[in-house]
Amino acid sequence: MKFFKKILSKNKKSKSSISEKGMLLYPSTGEVIRAETLLREAGLDIAVKGPPPDLRQGCDMIVEFDLMHELHVRQILQTAGLNPLRIVPVHDHLLEPVSLFNVKDFGDYLMVRAANMKITIEKQSQRIVNISGGGCPDVPYLAQMLVGKTMSQAPEPRVLGQTLCGYALQLAFQEVKRLCPG
């Protein structure tokens, strides 16, 4: 009986060490965002997360995907000329870049903050009146492209952004859309 128990626990352990997820490593956040967009458009279940400490290079991100679909992922990325630096199995728990939103109601206006980025819209017209926060070089550009436009007219920040701030802004943008579906 003890023998069986030992085998079972061993099997259980070895099963948990088999990685089911992989991560795509890229040299820049812009490529991560492009890869995310492509893979989502292909209907793949993926997530953008923070890398484990040993693979961290700065304020970078990785794309987590199901290893079962590795071949499909590789094909999509190769076709788009977006080959990752490395594909690594995920062994540790990865950090979510943003998991909480801060929503503030200013009466006629609504502000949503995701990480370090804030987006404020006029509720009635759904017009973006302010983009702030950041510290990344593309924030002034993102603000220039979005402020004054309605949520339906405005391009998605993920299309324009090249940094973690752009990514955070995309999440805030999506949260505004969820809260004010127009």
Place this chain on the structure above:
Amino acid sequence: MKPTTLDARGLSCPQPVLLAFQAMREMGSGHLEILVDNEASQENVRRAVVSQGWTPTITKLNENDYVLRCEKS
């Protein structure tokens, strides 16, 4: 004619922008002066007033403070 002055110093984003929007909506046109105390607010308010068809002239008053003199006829 004396401009309407809005002191948005000490406020964090997006409040200076929201105050500017409120003032622009109430005034419709004319001369509006907006005081802010950091470069990010100056940039955000400038973008907001331009988006509403106002023309700002920006002056740096000291190390932190800016005044945006905005006009719309």
